Amino acid sequence: MKKLIGSKGFYKMVLAICIPIVIQNGFTNLASLLDNIMIGQLGTLSMSGVSITNQLLQVFNVTIFGAMSGPGIFMAQFYGKKNKEGVENCFRIKLIIGIIITLLAIFFILYIWTTIDFFIFK
Secondary structure: OOOOOOOHHHHHHHHHHHHHHHHHHHHHHHHHHHHHHHHHOOOHHHHHHHHHHHHHHHHHHHHHHHHHHHHHHHHHHHHHOOOHHHHHHHHHHHHHHHHHHHHHHHHHHHHHHHHHHHHHHO
16 A cells, blocks of 8 residues: 555554544534434424524634634644743633633624514514
8 A cells, every 4th residue: 555644653643633523523513413303392493593503603613613723733833843932822822812702702692692682572
């Protein structure tokens, strides 16, 4: 068999990183599926609400993943150079970005809830 990129050790390392990510993503999707199955018995309106919520959660997860990938790449490079200060700065940046995105998501959800509440119940 032709060697593609690296040795067997390289592929073992890649699988050791990828498999937990795939399992976590599978559990997240499974939880969404179970929500849809449980709520599906209550009717279409409830099912629509859960589906929209699951879509918003997926958008949040993709946003967090995208925002954390960039600093994560730099962190790996700094770690490879054994630059402890660079790793700490990247971690700090990732933490700040995560907090900002989470606060924006909370504000967005509360704003939508207030808007929906205003139009439906007033």
